[in-house]
Amino acid sequence: MPNGLWGPAVPNRPRRHGSGVPPPALKTVIIDRLAASGEGMAGDVALPYTLPGETVRARLSGKRGEMEAVLAAAPARVTPPCPHFGPGAQCGGCALQHMDRAALLAWKRARVEAAMLRAGFAVPPVHTHQSPPRSRRRARLALRRFADGLHFGFRQRRSHAVVPMEVCHILTLPLFTCARRFAEAAEGLLPKGAINADLVLTETDTGIDLMILGVDEGGLGLAEREALANFAEVADLARLSVGEIPLVTRTPPAMRWGKASVPVPQGGFLQATADGEAALRMAVCTGVGAVRSVADLFAGIGTFSLPLAATGARVLAAEGAPDAVSALRTGAASAGLAVDVLRRDLFTDPIAAEDLAAFEAVVFDPPRAGAAAQAAAIAEAGVPLVAAVSCQPGTLARDLRAFSAAYDLTALTVVDQFLWSGHIEVVAILRRRHVNSS
Structure with missing residues (x-):
């Protein structure tokens, strides 16, 4: 893929096809519209990372395809700001960074x-x-163990796989920083072994509300509880919960609307x-x-x-x-x-x-x-x-x-x-x- 459309080209992983299953056909198609999901559409075939009016070379398989090159770009195409976006990384947090705002x-x-x-x-x-950009104040991120340690991020597009996140252009800086600090400290905060957790973060007017899903609160030992409480203090969290059980509430999460102070329920909208x-x-x-x-x-x-x-x-x-x-x-x-x-x-x-x-x-x-x-x-x-x-x-x-x-x-x-x-x-x-x- 040429530089300039996505930044440095990231090779796609080789695709495997079962016996008797033909590989996706490589075709040149014209994108005629965007679906509500943000995916480009060539007739009834969905092609992520494309825009209306573009001519692209893509591998098609049934009703879906993977764009391999933009042959004629739309005027609205811009260089995505995030290295995690695009056909290589396929972070599912965004769908349209390649489109002018x-x-x-x-x-x-x-x-x-x-x-x-x-x-x-x-x-x-x-x-x-x-x-x-960088104004989203609530998010659900996955926390997983990789070969080089624990990482957090959004799930990959149309997959349960997680894209390790180094930067984010949609989350507020306090939210991103909180998730990164938790991932860096998680080895000492959570039970040993496989980690398959989700972090639900909400930035309220009184501080960040962090809820950890996928971890059994009853399985936490005294050392882990103390470590989580210390993390809440150091990270200046309003509340830290494991599942639906608040472990630490330093300041009740709340929104201030005019003279009203409104508590924010766990997982509330x-x-x-x-x-x-x-x-x-x-x-x-x-x-x-x-x-x-x-x-x-x-x-x-x-x-x-x-x-x-x-x-x-x-x-x-x-x-x-x-x-x-x-x-x-x-x-x-x-x-x-x-x-x-x-x-x-x-x-x-x-x-x-x-x-x-x-x-x-x-x-x-x-x-x-x-x-x-x-x-x-x-x-x-x-x-x-x-x-x-x-x-x-x-x-x-x-x-x-x-x-x-x-x-x-x-x-x-x-x-x-x-x-x-x-x-x-x-x-x-x-x-x-x-x-x-x-």
């Missing part, structure tokens, strides 16, 4: 616009935000970047505006509930996870905010239309699978204003079809907080049309 954001925006058109809406001007979270919050709060009452459904730990309550609105916050419900209540109480927190599984027991009709606005932010039943109930309620938040444009479009007959899409925000990936965050503001009774 402005072009990447434009591609994500176009996907969202297309999804809204499919849902039956005219698309308003789109606001966009893109998180910078937090937006991937601080600036991305701020952009989403701004889009929701600006879109909702000055209302007297709002229901926040799938509220999590209060990312939107608490700032909405701080404006003086009466807020109903519904969430199914008990630890998130407890954190939200604690956060609201810490700031003296009037938030009615309801523990409820909105997938199996959505709030009915007649109960939502009393609110001036509804915010809903379900997981990737969306919330078709709850969205239909919101639309039936005829709430004047709806803020729909999603990390999956396809399921968002499906859920919003219930609104297209009576609502206008008045504002749309695209947030790219998973830089160099296919992931997108969206905030859609819907306003119910005035009905002329005459």
